[in-house]
Amino acid sequence: MAIKTNHKKRGSTFSLIFMLVVLIALVAAVIFWPVDGATASSGVYTTAQDDIESTTLIHAGDVAPDFTVEALKGGEVTLSEFKGKVVLVSFWATWCPPCRQELSHMQEGVIDRFAGRDLVVLPISRGEKRATVENFIAKTGYTFPVYLDTNQKAYRMYASNYIPRSVVVDREGKVVYVAVGYDEQVAREIDEAITKALAE
Numbered sequence: 001m002a003i004k005t006n007h008k009k010r011g012s013t014f015s016l017i018f019m020l021v022v023l024i025a026l027v028a029a030v031i032f033w034p035v036d037g038a039t040a041s042s043g044v045y046t047t048a049q050d051d052i053e054s055t056t057l058i059h060a061g062d063v064a065p066d067f068t069v070e071a072l073k074g075g076e077v078t079l080s081e082f083k084g085k086v087v088l089v090s091f092w093a094t095w096c097p098p099c100r101q102e103l104s105h106m107q108e109g110v111i112d113r114f115a116g117r118d119l120v121v122l123p124i125s126r127g128e129k130r131a132t133v134e135n136f137i138a139k140t141g142y143t144f145p146v147y148l149d150t151n152q153k154a155y156r157m158y159a160s161n162y163i164p165r166s167v168v169v170d171r172e173g174k175v176v177y178v179a180v181g182y183d184e185q186v187a188r189e190i191d192e193a194i195t196k197a198l199a200e
Contacts, residue, residue: 052180055161060176064089064169067154069124069147072133077122077147080173085118086197087169088190091126091155094136098182099164103142105187110194111144117198118171126163127152168193170200 177193
């Protein structure tokens with residue numbers, strides 16, 4: 001009986017110690033866990049929004065940096081060729097879920113909606129090989145033109161991280177709207193920015 005009692009005591013002691021360790025870990029997590037999606041870097045907390053803003057190199061009111069990209073079906077286009085028209089620039093990648101969401105909206109929600117207006121749409125694949133983009137377009141069946149920025153030269157003029165990025169450029173070549181990410185609200189804001197720019 002004495003042996004059994006000792007085993008029970010050791011078991012109880014172990015359980016108490018284990019519970020104490022778990023409790024300490026939970027308290028530490030509550031105290032030190034970043035708040036509101038924040039991340040820790042060198043002991044300093046920054047929000048995800050701060051990180052996005054720090055990687056955004058152009059803003060509304062800036063002159064849109066000029067670039068040349070290759071069309072998937074051949075040839076090249078340069079942004080400045082479209083001065084006098086409104087341009088929607090969208091940097092995306094095949095592996096990016098919100099990018100795919102934006103592309104699925106592109107034809108009906110943007111290209112068809114503003115058909116016959118002075119709008120140019122430039123969906124630009126960031127940092128991907130031609131074959132990857134070709135396979136993706138073949139699978140999805142998209143018929144609108146897409147463009148390649150395999151070395152990210154164009155993208156790096158606008159940002160250092162994060163996609164999708166949508167930029168609306170007015171007739172004078174100035175940025176009037178910038179968005180990072182994609183959802184219904186961003187879609188509405190892009191629509192409003194294009195509508196306003198076309199009216200000016």
